[in-house]
Amino acid sequence: MSSIFDRIPDSAAVRPDLARRAMLAQSASALVASTLPLGTAFAQTAPAVRPLPSYAAFKDAGSMIVHSANTIEMRRGAAGTGAVTAVAHLYVRNNLNPPSPDIVAKPDAWVVSIDGVRTPRSFTLAELKAMRSETLTMVLQCSGNGRGMFPSKPSGTPWQVGAAGCVMWSGVPVRELAHSLGGVRQGMKFMTGTGGEVLAAGIDPKARVERSVPIAAMEDAILAWELNGEPIPLAHGGPLRLIVPGFTGVNSVKYVKHLAFTAQESDASIQQTDYRMTAASEASMRPTDPSVWQMPPKSWINSPLADNPGLQGGHAGELTIQGVAFGGVNAVRSVDVSTDGGVSWNRAKLVGPDLGRYAWREFELPVKLSPGSHVLMSRITDVKGNVQVENRVENKAGYLNSSWRDHAVTVTVA
Ligand SMILES: Nc1nc2c(c(=O)[nH]1)N[C@H]1C(S)=C(S)[C@@H](COP(=O)(O)O)O[C@H]1N2
Ligand SMILES: [Mo]
Numbered sequence: 001m002s003s004i005f006d007r008i009p010d011s012a013a014v015r016p017d018l019a020r021r022a023m024l025a026q027s028a029s030a031l032v033a034s035t036l037p038l039g040t041a042f043a044q045t046a047p048a049v050r051p052l053p054s055y056a057a058f059k060d061a062g063s064m065i066v067h068s069a070n071t072i073e074m075r076r077g078a079a080g081t082g083a084v085t086a087v088a089h090l091y092v093r094n095n096l097n098p099p100s101p102d103i104v105a106k107p108d109a110w111v112v113s114i115d116g117v118r119t120p121r122s123f124t125l126a127e128l129k130a131m132r133s134e135t136l137t138m139v140l141q142c143s144g145n146g147r148g149m150f151p152s153k154p155s156g157t158p159w160q161v162g163a164a165g166c167v168m169w170s171g172v173p174v175r176e177l178a179h180s181l182g183g184v185r186q187g188m189k190f191m192t193g194t195g196g197e198v199l200a201a202g203i204d205p206k207a208r209v210e211r212s213v214p215i216a217a218m219e220d221a222i223l224a225w226e227l228n229g230e231p232i233p234l235a236h237g238g239p240l241r242l243i244v245p246g247f248t249g250v251n252s253v254k255y256v257k258h259l260a261f262t263a264q265e266s267d268a269s270i271q272q273t274d275y276r277m278t279a280a281s282e283a284s285m286r287p288t289d290p291s292v293w294q295m296p297p298k299s300w301i302n303s304p305l306a307d308n309p310g311l312q313g314g315h316a317g318e319l320t321i322q323g324v325a326f327g328g329v330n331a332v333r334s335v336d337v338s339t340d341g342g343v344s345w346n347r348a349k350l351v352g353p354d355l356g357r358y359a360w361r362e363f364e365l366p367v368k369l370s371p372g373s374h375v376l377m378s379r380i381t382d383v384k385g386n387v388q389v390e391n392r393v394e395n396k397a398g399y400l401n402s403s404w405r406d407h408a409v410t411v412t413v414a
Helices: 016-026 037-044 125-129 174-180 215-219
Strands: 031-035 064-068 071-074 111-115 121-124 134-141 164-173 190-195 210-214 222-227 241-243 256-262 298-303 318-326 332-338 349-351 361-368 372-382 409-413
Touching (some): 174 215, 174 222, 210 215, 241 256, 318 332, 318 372, 332 361
Antiparallel strands (some): 031 409, 064 071, 134 164, 164 222, 190 210, 190 256, 222 241, 298 318, 318 361, 349 361
């Protein structure tokens, strides 16, 4: 896999952001935007530009940051203002190399086995497609999104905001599938999905991608074969993916080959000693530390930004602040925006379609900023009254950063 990185182009031509930045520097722009010091540090130490790996070659290269062949994020602001993220912009994250593209060549032949029900059995994808299906819009977000903003520099991909997107999945509801198989057996506490990666001979089977979530999550989970109305590409877990809305990305197992209702959590390492909220001072993650499951409420501004000065309007300082907000497992109630570093807040307007409780809402707030520097941030409140946290929860691996302070942007009005 490393061969795809043999040629690393370094010309500005493959960095549209750099080209744009150079142009902006020349123009007499009234508004010069830059991210907060942490973001600036990231921009200065941005990883060398790498080409997209072949399985993700359909991505819009100019909108993506290729951290590695298995970790690709969307640039902040690249999604535009649509409520649904284009597949060409959606981030990619693989814990193991993806399986052979052969599995999406004949998607209907894919087999998934269902266990922990009264009458366990296997289904081909063709058989699942004959059942009633549903479409679900949800935020898919990596547990480590925002890790790049932890000053402690936890190991792992230093994602900014772009390991997230809001996309539509279509497939069969897990609760209906379980019902058709006589229902879940007694005593089952978890829903456990197993990924279809084939481990090389000699590799510890605990290295498999297998995740367990509390069984209540089955109520809204689906086994999906379509993403934004098209067959799911290999990069996003085709031909069949378990979708657990409201939970972080790792819980939505790609190329799912086994779905089981289990009494215990999986013994896979990815469940037991990874994706845990462990104190930074600990040597390793322990199975007794809290699992990374449901996503907390989070929002961030996508415009204006350093790479996207946004709507400057005809007058200096007049612009519309835009961003996205989601509540994780709960719908968005409201979003507030501050232009003075979090001292005072103004209610933003929710715009665009409401695609359900698991989707993000776009928000906007027109403002007039005086000459000088302004720190902009957003803060969501969900329908249950939970408010986006001010400060990140420090943890060893840099998970679940939803701090509104960390997601601030600084703009300077000339
Ligand atoms: N089978 C399998 N499923 C997986 C993974 C994986 O490596 N293998 N990675 C998980 C992680 S950590 C994330 S964040 C999401 C990423 O989904 P995406 O690549 O479609 O954006 O898939 C999850 N499901
Ligand atoms: Mo992830």
